Amino acid sequence: MKHLLASAVICLFPITAQATAIKEAPWAPRAAAYRHTLFLGNLSPIPWEKIEASWTGAVPGSSLPDAAVSRANDEEAAALYSALQVQDRQALFEAATVIVAQGMLRHLENADARLGTPEAATELAKAETLYRAFEDAIRAADEPAARQLGRAWLILNSSLGSGGVLGKGGQESNKAEFANARKDISDYIRANYLPAEFATRDKLAPVPETVFLSGQEVKLPATLPPGSNIADQSELPRLILQFEEAGEDEANLPLVAYGDMLFDSPEIFGGPAQELGIACSTCHNRSDINREFFIPGLSYRPGGMDVDGAFFNPMFNDRKDDHLDTPSMRGIRFTAPYGRDGREPSLRRFIRNVIVTEFAGKEPTPFQLDALVAYVREFDWLPNPQIDRAGRLTDKASDAAKQGEAIFNADFPGLNGKSCASCHTPDQNFTDGLTHDIGSSEPPFPGGTATAFETPTLRNINFTAPYMHDGSLPTLASVVDWFNDTRKLGLDEEQRMELTAYLEAIGDGEEPYQRFEGRDSVFRLSWEELTTFAATLDTLLPARDAQNIALLIDTVAPDLAADASVMTNQEAKPEIYELSAILRAVGDASSEGDWGEAERQWQIFKTMQAAIDERMF
Amino acid sequence: MLNRRTFLAAASASFVLPALAAEEGLTLAFIPQENPEKLLGDIKVITGWLSEQMGVPVTGFVTFDHAAAVEALRNGDADISFMGALPFVLAEDQLGAVPLLSEVYRGQPSYSGRVFVRKDSGIETLADLKGRDIAFADPVSESGYIYPMDLFVREGLIADAADADSFFGRKFFAGGYQQAMQAMANGLVDAAGASQYADLLLTPDQQSEIKVLAESEQIPSHAVIARPGLEGGLRVRFTEVMLSLNNPENRYLLAYLYGPDGYIAADPEVYEGVRETARRYGFLK
Numbered sequence: 010m011k012h013l014l015a016s017a018v019i020c021l022f023p024i025t026a027q028a029t030a031i032k033e034a035p036w037a038p039r040a041a042a043y044r045h046t047l048f049l050g051n052l053s054p055i056p057w058e059k060i061e062a063s064w065t066g067a068v069p070g071s072s073l074p075d076a077a078v079s080r081a082n083d084e085e086a087a088a089l090y091s092a093l094q095v096q097d098r099q100a101l102f103e104a105a106t107v108i109v110a111q112g113m114l115r116h117l118e119n120a121d122a123r124l125g126t127p128e129a130a131t132e133l134a135k136a137e138t139l140y141r142a143f144e145d146a147i148r149a150a151d152e153p154a155a156r157q158l159g160r161a162w163l164i165l166n167s168s169l170g171s172g173g174v175l176g177k178g179g180q181e182s183n184k185a186e187f188a189n190a191r192k193d194i195s196d197y198i199r200a201n202y203l204p205a206e207f208a209t210r211d212k213l214a215p216v217p218e219t220v221f222l223s224g225q226e227v228k229l230p231a232t233l234p235p236g237s238n239i240a241d242q243s244e245l246p247r248l249i250l251q252f253e254e255a256g257e258d259e260a261n262l263p264l265v266a267y268g269d270m271l272f273d274s275p276e277i278f279g280g281p282a283q284e285l286g287i288a289c290s291t292c293h294n295r296s297d298i299n300r301e302f303f304i305p306g307l308s309y310r311p312g313g314m315d316v317d318g319a320f321f322n323p324m325f326n327d328r329k330d331d332h333l334d335t336p337s338m339r340g341i342r343f344t345a346p347y348g349r350d351g352r353e354p355s356l357r358r359f360i361r362n363v364i365v366t367e368f369a370g371k372e373p374t375p376f377q378l379d380a381l382v383a384y385v386r387e388f389d390w391l392p393n394p395q396i397d398r399a400g401r402l403t404d405k406a407s408d409a410a411k412q413g414e415a416i417f418n419a420d421f422p423g424l425n426g427k428s429c430a431s432c433h434t435p436d437q438n439f440t441d442g443l444t445h446d447i448g449s450s451e452p453p454f455p456g457g458t459a460t461a462f463e464t465p466t467l468r469n470i471n472f473t474a475p476y477m478h479d480g481s482l483p484t485l486a487s488v489v490d491w492f493n494d495t496r497k498l499g500l501d502e503e504q505r506m507e508l509t510a511y512l513e514a515i516g517d518g519e520e521p522y523q524r525f526e527g528r529d530s531v532f533r534l535s536w537e538e539l540t541t542f543a544a545t546l547d548t549l550l551p552a553r554d555a556q557n558i559a560l561l562i563d564t565v566a567p568d569l570a571a572d573a574s575v576m577t578n579q580e581a582k583p584e585i586y587e588l589s590a591i592l593r594a595v596g597d598a599s600s601e602g603d604w605g606e607a608e609r610q611w612q613i614f615k616t617m618q619a620a621i622d623e624r625m626f
Numbered sequence: 627m628l629n630r631r632t633f634l635a636a637a638s639a640s641f642v643l644p645a646l647a648a649e650e651g652l653t654l655a656f657i658p659q660e661n662p663e664k665l666l667g668d669i670k671v672i673t674g675w676l677s678e679q680m681g682v683p684v685t686g687f688v689t690f691d692h693a694a695a696v697e698a699l700r701n702g703d704a705d706i707s708f709m710g711a712l713p714f715v716l717a718e719d720q721l722g723a724v725p726l727l728s729e730v731y732r733g734q735p736s737y738s739g740r741v742f743v744r745k746d747s748g749i750e751t752l753a754d755l756k757g758r759d760i761a762f763a764d765p766v767s768e769s770g771y772i773y774p775m776d777l778f779v780r781e782g783l784i785a786d787a788a789d790a791d792s793f794f795g796r797k798f799f800a801g802g803y804q805q806a807m808q809a810m811a812n813g814l815v816d817a818a819g820a821s822q823y824a825d826l827l828l829t830p831d832q833q834s835e836i837k838v839l840a841e842s843e844q845i846p847s848h849a850v851i852a853r854p855g856l857e858g859g860l861r862v863r864f865t866e867v868m869l870s871l872n873n874p875e876n877r878y879l880l881a882y883l884y885g886p887d888g889y890i891a892a893d894p895e896v897y898e899g900v901r902e903t904a905r906r907y908g909f910l911k
Contacts, residue, residue, distance in 0.1 A: 127690075127691075130801075133801075134801070137801075156813070156814060159809065159812060159814040160814055163761060163798040163800055163805075163809055163814060163815070164798070166798070166799055166800055166801040166805065167797075167798045167799045167800075169799075171764065171765040171766055171799075172691065172693075173765070173766055174692055174693075174712055174713050174716060174766045174909065175692060175693045175696055175713060175716045175717070175720065176693065177716065177908065177909040177910075178765060178766050178907070178908065178909055179765075180765050567831075570830070570831075570834040571830035571831060571834070572830070573830070573833070573834065574826060574830040574833050577732075579732075579823065579826075582833075583837070586834050589834075
């Protein structure tokens with residue numbers, strides 16, 4: 010279950026390759042703006058306005074609302090503005106790098122000058138928060154230096170001294186040690202981030218200048234800019250699987266269980282998506298959506314992003330900054346065609362499109378596509394007693410909603426003599442399975458043809474705000490207003506309220522979110538799901554299917570270990586690490602063709618799973 | 627859970643001078659932690675709610691550090707303060723401060739200090755750390771220095787804290803739990819001394835690569851304490867209202883109070899171990 014776990018972990022490093030999404034500690038404004046500049050500066054085309062905004066206003070992921078440029082001196086700010094004005098990417102990189110590097114040196118100097126006072130600790134902390142802007146690249150490019158600098162920061166902190174508690178236990182500061190460590194850091198920063206002349210960079214990254222000039226190949230980890238959120242929605246949607254509600258166990262449906270695993274597996278994607286641990290379920294939490302998913306520069310607003318941009322798969326970059334709102338996959342088997350523009354007639358083709366074109370994965374095997382389709386076809390909507398099987402309101406709906414139902418079914422001249430229900434057909438799950446140009450997007454050129462979008466279902470929409478293909482309308486009431494205005498429906502305030510009440514009635518659902526309490530913890534859900542995935546080994550091992558076993562284990566073993574970090578029962582954590590290692594052993598034996606050993610390790614896994622099950626919460 | 631962040635955050639806080647404690651009200655002293663600007667906003671929310679619940683004006687202000695909070699309690703500028711176990715026993719000693727409430731985390735009103743190492747380090751015992759490097763959080767941190775260090779004393783590996791430099795290769799104060807843990811996880815040092823759940827400050831991958839080498843006795847969690855002369859009725863009412871933060875409808879407010887899971891009424895007896903440790907380490911006579 011990738012990214013189920015928005016744990017309490019606060020990470021000091023940028024969002025990078027992790028099996029489990031973690032919350033990131035806020036960045037200093039200049040460091041945040043710098044990292045935004047690098048990320049956005051590597052997009053194509055470059056969103057210059059967004060880069061400027063990251064320096065001149067509050068920047069996502071920053072600890073403070075201050076404009077980062079306000080912390081630069083006049084000369085540094087002038088260089089930045091100049092680069093932005095002429096849209097010179099290299100000059101921008103240099104100006105931004107200098108702002109961070111000089112800022113760090115100034116704070117170190119201030120700390121030195123104030124050693125022995127509390128202000129020294131403040132200044133040192135500020136310098137260290139700016140160093141974070143470069144740290145991951147130094148570690149990737151120059152490990153010995155990263156180590157030496159890491160020790161230097163430890164020495165600086167240790168040399169500060171302490172005022173003690175109520176005058177007791179104080180420690181003197183150590184000026185000589187502080188000065189030496191400061192020199193080590195300052196010398197490195199000057200040589201690598203404040204060179205007399207910067208070499209031209211094709212890719213903007215905080216790789217130390219001396220390493221860059223050496224021509225050494227540096228494998229930087231894929232990172233997202235500060236303020237990104239790829240953890241699951243904090244209110245986790247409730248998953249309704251048809252077979253499960255009917256009383257069947259997923260472990261008895263190996264194709265579905267394998268598809269479930271693939272839905273949670275970054276291994277089927279390629280490029281940065283795979284490295285960052287992004288899976289289908291990252292955006293489609295538990296078959297629904299993730300309203301909190303956000304990547305600055307790619308998302309206009311939380312809950313979606315531009316899926317055909319430069320970052321995830323440059324080959325598929327349409328060079329248009331066009332955010333798409335993530336659609337829910339509840340009831341997906343009933344809502345063809347697929348894609349917001351309805352370009353794919355079948356689930357199979359659409360899933361292939363997501364894997365290969367959007368997220369740069371390898372061509373999936375027919376078995377993998379079968380499994381994914383088998384799994385997502387089980388997604389049902391949340392039950393809604395306010396509507397019957399034909400989509401008509403029941404007695405449980407309010408009077409206002411019933412008034413609204415009449416409006417929904419009434420013909421309007423502004424809808425070409427049709428009704429809302431003509432397209433959102435109640436007895437077809439509130440969709441007609443077609444695409445329409447309703448005026449929600451502009452033609453690509455004057456006289457051109459605007460994109461038509463598929464008619465979205467209205468079932469369970471109470472939980473999928475915002476609305477429209479680009480998420481531009483925040484509430485159902487605003488959707489009603491939009492149609493009333495653009496289509497001149499002539500509804501008065503009360504009628505609009507009634508129509509909204511109707512939408513809220515048909516869009517409702519029972520128990521929309523997963524409830525966690527006591528031992529029914531986030532980890533428990535993850536445990537049950539991951540062990541179900543592993544259970545497909547009962548089918549894959551006898552079939553000697555090494556390829557799919559490898560994919561399964563590369564997904565489940567790291568997830569098990571990573572998810573241990575959110576266990577309520579922290580004392581049982583080491584057992585999870587042990588179980589994960591056993592699963593690895595199954596994979597190792599299988600990849601070597603030692604099926605006897607693989608079977609043996611799998612039996613050990615199952616025995617241990619049963620033995621520790623009660624403690625797994 | 628005092629650490630250097632406490633110390634440094636104080637320096638950049640916007641200090642609000644306390645009004646003289648209102649005759650019919652309460653004044654709370656808050657000690658800054660991570661983000662003093664956030665704390666100022668939090669104080670507004672929590673004192674507003676307390677005023678409403680208690681029916682008397684409740685105000686709050688940010689102190690410079692523990693010493694300033696204790697001074698405010700001494701001279702009546704503050705009636706109540708939030709405080710770690712060690713500064714509390716010092717405040718108790720210096721002016722007779724009274725503990726009212728204890729924070730609860732993960733179901734416990736106490737926590738421990740631990741020594742962590744990487745699994746691949748080959749280090750199996752505290753004795754194996756002879757000549758190796760260790761990072762602690764801060765020189766005055768209970769769980770991030772004093773209690774983990776005490777483990778070495780109790781094992782007879784060092785005589786006292788001052789003797790540490792003869793045992794370790796090098797001893798660092800990293801500035802906080804997270805910094806100490808990162809230094810260990812990244813291989814800059816061999817071990818880290820930090821609070822019980824400091825491993826949760828690492829990435830999940832890092833967490834799977836480390837282990838607990840040793841664990842201290844339990845340390846009482848942060849307390850809410852009162853000046854000795856605070857009128858009994860107010861003290862009781864305040865305690866009752868604070869305990870109602872445990873009710874489901876009020877739990878969201880805990881995030882404005884350093885984020886514990888809840889509170890329980892304080893038991894002065896549980897601080898005996900801290901008093902004893904404070905005496906051995908020269909904080910108390």
